[in-house]
Amino acid sequence: MKKILILGATSAIAEHCARLWAEQGQALYLVARNEDRLAAIASDLRVRGASSVDTFTLDLNDFDRHEEMLARADKSMGGIDIALIAHGTLSNQKECEQSVELTMQELRTNALSTISLLTLIANKFEGNQSGTIAVVSSVAGDRGRASNYVYGSAKAMVTAFASGLRQRFHNSNVSVVTIKPGFVDTPMTASSKKGIMWVGPDYVAKSIIKAIDARQAQKYTPSFWWLIMNILKIAPSAVVKKF
Amino acid sequence: LRVSGWGGYPIIDADLSNAATQEDLRKLLEATQPLIARGMGRSYGDSANHSVVAQTKYLDHFLELDTVNGTLKAEAGLSLREILRVLIKQGWFLPVTPGTSFVTLGGAIASDVHGKNHHLSGTFGEHVLSMRVLLGSGEVVTTSPLVLPDLFHATCGGMGLTGVILDATIKLIPISSSKISQKTIKSRSLEKSFRAFDQNFAATYSVAWIDCLKTGSSLGRSVLFLGEHAGREDLALSLKKPITVPIHTPAFLLNKLSISTLNASYYAKAINNRSKDVPLTSFFYPLDAIGGWNKLYGKQGFIQYQFVLPTEGGLSNMREILKEITKSGSGSFLAVLKKFGPTNKNLLSFPIEGYTLALDFKATSSNISLVQRMDEVVKDSGGRVYLTKDAVMKESTFKATYPKWQEFESVREKYGAIGKFASSQSKRLGLA
Numbered sequence: 001m002k003k004i005l006i007l008g009a010t011s012a013i014a015e016h017c018a019r020l021w022a023e024q025g026q027a028l029y030l031v032a033r034n035e036d037r038l039a040a041i042a043s044d045l046r047v048r049g050a051s052s053v054d055t056f057t058l059d060l061n062d063f064d065r066h067e068e069m070l071a072r073a074d075k076s077m078g079g080i081d082i083a084l085i086a087h088g089t090l091s092n093q094k095e096c097e098q099s100v101e102l103t104m105q106e107l108r109t110n111a112l113s114t115i116s117l118l119t120l121i122a123n124k125f126e127g128n129q130s131g132t133i134a135v136v137s138s139v140a141g142d143r144g145r146a147s148n149y150v151y152g153s154a155k156a157m158v159t160a161f162a163s164g165l166r167q168r169f170h171n172s173n174v175s176v177v178t179i180k181p182g183f184v185d186t187p188m189t190a191s192s193k194k195g196i197m198w199v200g201p202d203y204v205a206k207s208i209i210k211a212i213d214a215r216q217a218q219k220y221t222p223s224f225w226w227l228i229m230n231i232l233k234i235a236p237s238a239v240v241k242k243f
Numbered sequence: 244l245r246v247s248g249w250g251g252y253p254i255i256d257a258d259l260s261n262a263a264t265q266e267d268l269r270k271l272l273e274a275t276q277p278l279i280a281r282g283m284g285r286s287y288g289d290s291a292n293h294s295v296v297a298q299t300k301y302l303d304h305f306l307e308l309d310t311v312n313g314t315l316k317a318e319a320g321l322s323l324r325e326i327l328r329v330l331i332k333q334g335w336f337l338p339v340t341p342g343t344s345f346v347t348l349g350g351a352i353a354s355d356v357h358g359k360n361h362h363l364s365g366t367f368g369e370h371v372l373s374m375r376v377l378l379g380s381g382e383v384v385t386t387s388p389l390v391l392p393d394l395f396h397a398t399c400g401g402m403g404l405t406g407v408i409l410d411a412t413i414k415l416i417p418i419s420s421s422k423i424s425q426k427t428i429k430s431r432s433l434e435k436s437f438r439a440f441d442q443n444f445a446a447t448y449s450v451a452w453i454d455c456l457k458t459g460s461s462l463g464r465s466v467l468f469l470g471e472h473a474g475r476e477d478l479a480l481s482l483k484k485p486i487t488v489p490i491h492t493p494a495f496l497l498n499k500l501s502i503s504t505l506n507a508s509y510y511a512k513a514i515n516n517r518s519k520d521v522p523l524t525s526f527f528y529p530l531d532a533i534g535g536w537n538k539l540y541g542k543q544g545f546i547q548y549q550f551v552l553p554t555e556g557g558l559s560n561m562r563e564i565l566k567e568i569t570k571s572g573s574g575s576f577l578a579v580l581k582k583f584g585p586t587n588k589n590l591l592s593f594p595i596e597g598y599t600l601a602l603d604f605k606a607t608s609s610n611i612s613l614v615q616r617m618d619e620v621v622k623d624s625g626g627r628v629y630l631t632k633d634a635v636m637k638e639s640t641f642k643a644t645y646p647k648w649q650e651f652e653s654v655r656e657k658y659g660a661i662g663k664f665a666s667s668q669s670k671r672l673g674l675a
Contacts (some may be wrong), residue, residue, distance in 0.1 A: 012301075023329075037264060040304045040318070047305035047315075048329055187263035187301060 001051055002026045003077035004014040005070075007117060008087025012186035013136060016205030017084060022050035029054045029080075046075055050078070058088050060113045078126075082212060083121045085114055085135040090188045096150040103150050109155035115161050119190060122165050125174040134177040134212050135162050139220065141180070142229040143206070143240070146156045166217055175215040179208050182225040246296055249537050250287040252606035252634055255280050255667060258297060259296045265409050269381050272407070275663035276379070280407045282347030282398055282454065286354060287547035289667035290402050294402070297407065301397055305329065306410060314372060316412040319349025324482065324531075331480045333524070335415040336472075338370040344528050349408040354631040355400030355592040359470065359527070360585035362466055365518040366594060367413075368399030369587055374411035380571025385408065392585030397654040400592035402630055404651075404669055405660045414672030421480045422473035423448070423526040433463025433565065437558055440467070440582040443500075447471050448526070454506040455578040455602065458569050462562065465580060466513040482524060485534035490541045504573070540605050547632040548614050549593075549601035550621045551583060556581035557598045560624040564617055571613045575602035590651040593629045601632070630668065638673035648674070 004021055006014050009030035018028055022045040032038050032043075035057045042053045054076040058069055074080055091106040100154030119207060125131030140148050159178055166176040183189070183198045204221050211219035220226040232240065247254040259281070262268035263653055272278060278295040299320030306316040313335065323337060324344035330336070341356040350356075355368040364370075373387035376398055386395040391466065398405045428443070430436040443449055448470035458466050530536050537545065552560045568575065579601040586595040604610040610638055618640050621628060627644035628636055652675060655661050661675045 034264075036266075040306065044304035047308045082535050187261065190261060191264075 002081045003029075003151060005029045005031070005073045005077075005080050005083040005121075006168060007031045007085045008136075009055075011086045011088070011136075011202040013181065013184060013208070014084060014086035015041055016201045017208055018045055018050075019204055021050055022046075022048040022053075025051050026050050027052045027077045029077055031058055031060070031073070033057065033059045033068060038053050044226055051150050060117070061109055063113065066116055070120055070124065070171050073159075076123075080121075080124070080131060082132045082134065082239070083117075083125075084208075084212075085117055085121075087113070088136070089152075089190075091148070092125050093146075093148050093150055093152040104148050109158075111152060111157040114158050118158075118165060121231075122169070122174070122176075126169070126172065128174040128204050132175045132177065132212055132215060132233070133162075133165070134179060134208060136179045136181065137162065139180050139182050139225050139229050143232050145240075158192075163217075176213050177216055178216065178218045179211065180220045180225065180229070182220070182222060182228075201221075207233070246281075246284070246292055247544070248289060248291060248634070250547055250606065250634060251288055251540070251542075252546060253292070253535055254290050255289075255294070255296055255543075256660055257296045258293065259298055261298045261300055263301050265302065265383075265586055268297060268299075268302070268407060268409075269377060272377065272379070272663065273381055279404045279587070279664060279666040280319075280349065280353075282320060282350035283345050285343060285346045285350065287632040289671070290354075290633070290669075291350075291408045292667040293665060294614065299347060300342075302409070302485075303347075307412075308333075308335075313415045313417060313435075314412055315415055316410060317348055318410045318508075319408040320345060321348050321353060322346065323348065323552060325346075328480070328482050328526075330415065331418070331421050332478050334417055334419065334478060335565055336418045336523075337415050338414050339364055339367045339589075340527055341367075342528065342530070344524075344531055348413070348547070349403075349413055352408055352411060353398055353403045355587075355589050356631070357583070357594050359450045359468075359581065360447065360649040361594055362444060362582055363447065365578055365584065365587055366400070366589070366592055367591050371395075371399060372412045372414060374398070375409045376406040377409055378406045379659035379661075381605075388606045393654050394658055396589045397591075397651055397658075400589040400630075401651065402591065402666065402668065404664050404666070404674065405655055405658060406408040406537070406664065411513070418472050418478075420473040420475055420477050421523050422475075422477060422520040423470040423523050423525055424518060425521045426469040426518045427513050427515065428467040428469065429510070429513055430465050430467065432460060433562055434558060436463055436465040436580065437561075439465075439583075440580075440598075440612070443467070443581075451580040452509065453578045453580045453600070454507055455565055455568050455575050456503045459545045460564075462565055462569070464510060466510060468526075469589045470526050477535060481522070481526070483532070487534035488536055488538045491538045491540075493541055540603075541557065544606045545603050546606050546610060546614055546634055547601065547603045548597060548617065549629040549632045550617070550626050551593065551595055551597050551599040551629075552621065552624050552626040553595060555597075556624060560620065560626070561598055561600065564600070567613070567617060567620065573604050573610050573613055575604055578602050588648040591630065591645055593631070594625065595627065597626065599629075601629075606634075633668065638670065638671065641672040 010032040038055045096103040137159045138155040140152035162178045207221040246257045279293040282293040301316040302320035446469040451465040451467040453465040583594045
């Protein structure tokens with residue numbers, strides 16, 4: 001049985017990961033803002049077969065309580081084997097462009113809070129000499145684009161930070177897995193127009209769990225995004241601006 | 244967005260939203276009305292079509308499994324397939340299941356679906372212990388056969404027109420095997436098919452496939468499938484991802500010749516009086532193995548047509564209808580016959596005691612008029628058509644064959660549903 005901490009547990013991607021873990025009989029500790037939704041998800045995971053489910057209601061922008069949350073998760077499950085960091089908001093790019101305050105807020109939610117959590121969890125796992133941290137970044141972090149560069153730059157920070165951590169732990173039993181989903185059909189992306197490149201959160205969840213089990217450094221999901229983003233990363237600005 | 248039922252006919256433009264929470268659903272209702280709730284869109288006609296559609300796909304949580312009393316509480320958007328995937332291995336099964344597992348709990352209640360055990364176990368709604376319903380006012384109430392019974396009996400089978408079902412507690416049945424022991428009985432005529440149902444009334448599950456292209460003395464020849472839950476302990480279950488029909492196949496591929504060839508080989512292949520154990524999923528959900536089988540009817544879609552005729556006069560009336568179909572030459576790819584048990588208290592529930600036949604036809608104008616001719620025969624014989632499959636019934640036929648429609652309307656009025664919940668179907672059938 002694995003002891004798994006899920007941050008942003010009401011996100012559709014995180015919830016689908018939790019469902020798969022529940023069916024494997026793992027122990028789960030769920031953290032999110034909305035108490036009612038957490039309760040519904042917790043009951044769901046119990047029926048699906050989780051060996052135990054505990055919850056903690058917390059807005060992860062409340063940095064001061066990160067340590068307390070981690071201590072509680074540790075105590076509740078008797079240790080942590082895997083931490084999945086999946087919370088976030090899809091920034092409204094147009095509104096951010098007009099507001100420094102909103103832009104800072106989005107960076108705080110999507111980058112700084114994650115970095116606080118990564119720091120604390122990494123140190124904890126380093127002390128134990130084991131553990132897997134999986135962090136949900138995004139293809140949007142690979143190159144800033146006009147349509148979503150506020151969200152994208154937050155994710156770029158997360159990607160860079162996680163890759164640094166991974167190098168720091170290269171000689172230890174601690175692994176850091178960076179997940180880069182493409183377009184995922186979830187409540188967070190409800191207002192976006194869907195096309196053939198979209199996948200469901202169940203698809204992404206399966207590949208996240210595979211990547212964690214394999215302790216993969218980085219996982220684009222679906223995999224074709226690896227090719228698209230690598231081309232985009234090296235393409236000259238003169239070309240990229242047209243798309 | 245274009246929405247339609249599983250039959251692909253009719254198709255309309257609609258605003259479809261996916262509420263992430265029950266609270267979002269309440270806000271949506273406050274902002275836009277009337278609307279209709281939609282689960283997986285597997286009702287065939289236009290009962291989940293409307294200009295505003297609230298899909299329940301994110302309201303899909305198990306809430307409580309009570310293994311002492313054998314009950315399950317779950318949100319309405321949870322699919323029966325997911326329930327079976329999680330519960331069969333724990334030794335539980337649904338007390339009533341329709342012919343596809345790709346329907347939601349809420350949809351199963353709103354359609355008051357029936358299954359192969361209707362003659363003994365009744366409809367899905369008869370196994371609902373209680374449910375929570377979002378009313379037109381935004382208020383959420385709990386209803387059961389004892390609490391607000393009028394609302395309960397209007398909501399079971401009420402096609403989503405009384406409110407939005409949020410969650411429900413249902414009875415489960417314990418099983419020790421994921422297999423069904425199936426027995427096959429061949430009958431050479433309609434009369435013999437009817438007799439076979441009567442002789443096997445004690446069988447837990449019974450359903451017949453019927454060859455509706457045969458004429459003369461072979462009219463109504465059939466293969467009856469009987470089923471019992473297998474006894475030996477084995478709860479292993481494989482729910483494979485269906486093989487998908489990728490595109491609409493040209494409609495002409497399903498014609499009289501191809502269908503009669505298929506029917507003949509199906510009849511020839513069946514072995515009389517043979518018993519064997521089959522996986523529960525292939526016994527109950529044979530078509531679930533083919534994703535998007537509705538596309539086999541081409542882009543114009545198809546009409547599913549299911550009616551029931553009262554036992555009295557059932558044989559001769561069924562013969563009339565089958566003759567009407569063979570005369571038209573419109574073969575139905577699938578024709579399924581079943582004997583129903585007694586009716587229930589739900590106001591718009593479909594089953595009445597008698598014989599039910601389900602058919603499907605390409606949605607062509609000649610088939611639509613065939614269906615309307617059959618409607619007349621069904622009405623005159625005291626029968627009725629299943630609202631979950633209906634796409635073309637006239638208001639007058641509905642009101643003549645569902646005599647409790649006025650009572651249904653007064654319950655809707657009492658609970659503030661009028662003007663808040665409506666579908667293309669409810670408008671066609673003249674409901675307020």
